[in-house]
Amino acid sequence: MRLRSLFVGLQTLIGVLIAALLIQVLLVQWQQVTRSDEGLQALRQFKLLLVSAEMASRERGPANGVLGDQLPADPGKQERLKQARARADAALAQVQQALEGQPLVRTPVQQAASQLSRARKAVDALAAQAPTRREAGALHDAVGEMFKVIDHLEPVALKLADLTVQAYPELADDITAARHAADLRELAGRLGSQFTPAITARRVFTPAERLEIERLRGRIDELGKLIDLRTRYIETHAACINAAQTMQADYFGDAARFIDEQVATGSGDGAFKVDTAQFAARYVPRMDAIISLRDTLLADAERSAVEKYEGARRQFALLAAGGLLTLLLLAGTVWLINSRVVSPLLSVTNVISALTRGEWPPVLNVGSGFHEVAELQRSTDVLRQMSLDRQQLEQERQQLIEQLRDQSNTDFLTGLPNRRGFYALAEHHLISRLRDPVPLALAMFDLDHFKQINDQHGHDTGDAVLQGVAEVCAKLCRRGDVVARYGGEEFLVLMRQCSLEDAREQAQRLRQGISGLAFTGTDGKPLRPVTASFGVTVLADDDTDVQAALARADAALYGAKRAGRDCVMTMVP
Structure with missing residues (x-):
């Protein structure tokens, strides 16, 4: 072979090798650019979605004012409701436009818009009736229809948050804290709505209303602590900390005291000194600090995402x-x-x-x-x-x-799967059941009087109790069973190859194991025995998810509460 031919062959080989390496490097970098762009778009869509949820939530304030109004209707209250509805419609339309071409996340938003329309019809129908004909149950149902709007939007928010964190793992704290702030704003709004029937009728709370108010306040306190924990670890945290402090002062300070006053009235003689519109005027503005914190977190996250994308x-x-x-x-x-x-x-x-x-x-x-x-x-x-x-x-x-x-599916306190982790594991078991039909049982249990432990002995003692209960469950449950912390002091146990009677016996073992635990308070004195109430059911053959079973287990659990606590109640499909 002549030297020139050999040289031409070698230079061709070298040229192809360098071009291939260059293309590989450029493709990898281009994929990074694409992921960064997709993550940035998901972050902006996530921000729009939270704003639309906020607008839908804000609409409940004027709606509650109209539901508590006399006839003929106050034109000012009607105008405020009209403006709130216009803002909610505009926000939902903006989200749907941003999600164009993404049917998996756009469809739930469309369903939320349809649900909002149905809820408005229910509110308008009630408002047209005389105040004396507005029954408490109908008021609860109307407000509940508006709650469902947020329920449609929540899975979309989780999906967009996950997409953002996948592209920008370093923004996990910002995104999680912002989502907690949005959840806090929604729960705060729902808490305010619980007062509408009692204030409208000038009566004391029903037991169900009082229970729901306490549940919401407990969840709000929990979210406040989670937000505080998250904001401590955000690198550019000065603005976030200022916003968090403002939220603590406005909502967990002023608004909380106002709520305490109304709870005292509703638990006493029911002689409220405010109507629903005045209640909203005092309470709703204090929730703006929560939105300010959310927007500060999202602005910080978007700024970081833009910098990484441009980089x-x-x-x-x-x-x-x-x-x-x-x-x-x-x-x-x-x-x-x-x-x-x-x-x-x-x-x-x-x-x-x-x-x-x-x-x-x-x-x-x-x-x-x-x-x-x-x-x-x-x-x-x-x-x-x-x-x-x-x-x-x-x-x-x-x-x-x-x-x-993995961390997002695990409860940091007990090490058990959290609610999201439980749903993922339950879905896996349901899919497996399609191939190999086996009976599945579900137990939901709640620690009795757990709030008193926190109030009397502090949250550190309460955390120790939750950890001890988690250890007992892990020890007594079978291999392959799913034990999860559903939220607060609520736990779930999903059992394979388990009939209703077998599940009831397992629940009794867990109940006895929990009641046998011994804990010591901060003062060194032993606590009273910790007990738990259980609700047990089995999944029906046609159940495609665990929602129906969760509802039955929850109903059985409340039956156990009504039966005196520290017992096991069952419910068949």
Whole structure:
């Protein structure tokens, strides 16, 4: 093979190798740019969704005012309701436009809009009746219809939050805290709505109303602590901490005291000194601090996401420019070697051949060396190392995403699956049941008088009780059963290959194990025995999810509460 042919083959091989490495590096970087862009869009859609949920929640305030109004209706209250509805419609329309082309997340938003329309019809129908004909049950149902709007939007918020965190794992604290703030605003709004029937009728709370108010207040306090915990670990946290402090002062201070006053009235003689409109005017503005914290967190997250996205784009441009420069350098090197090495060698060959034939040798053009080959080798090694580094970064990033996904499914206090983790495991069991039909049982239990433990002995003692209960459940439950902390002091146990009677016996064992625990308060004195009430059911053959079973177990649990607590009640499908 002649030297020139060998050189052409080698330079072609080297050119293809460098181009392949360059394309690989650019593809990896372009994927990073794409993921960053998708994450940024998901973050902005998440922000719009939370605003739409807020607007739908804010509509309940004027709606409650209208439901508590006399006839003829107050034009001012009607106008405020009309404006609130217009804002909610505009926010939902903006979200649907942003989610165009994404049916999996856009459809629930459309369902939320339809649900809002139905809820408005229920509110308008009640408001048209005389105040004396507005029954408490109908008021609760009307407000409950508005609650369902948020229930439609919540899965979309979780999906968009997950997409954002997958693209920007470092924003997990910001996104989670913002979602907690949005949940806090919604629960605060629902808490305010619980007062509407009693204030409208000027009566004391029903037991169900009082129970729901206490439940909501407990959940609100829990979210407040979670938000405080999250904001402590956000790197650029000065503005977030200021917003959190403002929220503590406005909502957990002023608004909480106002709610205490109304709870005292509703638990006493029912002689409320405010109507529903006045209640909203005093209570709703204090919730603005929650929204301010949410917006501060989202603004901080969006700023960080934009910076990372722009950085990814700049890095891609630099890599593309560097790759182009490398190709130009390769072409120059090939030309240089050809002109200074190959051509001189061919000239020498021609001279020698001419001499051996006895001919007159041509003029010999002498080259100046071949050190450019080392430069080409170093350039190729740089490209290879860049590709290896990029692959290592991608692997570490994937591991971090998996770690964050596991953490998001686990309750940090007990180590048990949280609500989200439970739903994922339950879905896995339901899918397995399609292939191998086996009976599934579900137990829901609640620690009796747990709030008194927190109030009398502090949350550290309460946390110790929750951890002890989790350890007993893990010890007594069978391998393959799913034990989860559903929220607060509520736990769930999903049992495979288990009939209703077997599940009841297992619940009795758990109840006895819990009542056998011994705890010591902060004063060193032993606590009274901790007991739990259980509701047990089985999944029907046609159950495609656990929602119906959860509702039955919850109803059985409340039956256990009504039966005196520290017992097990069952309910068949």
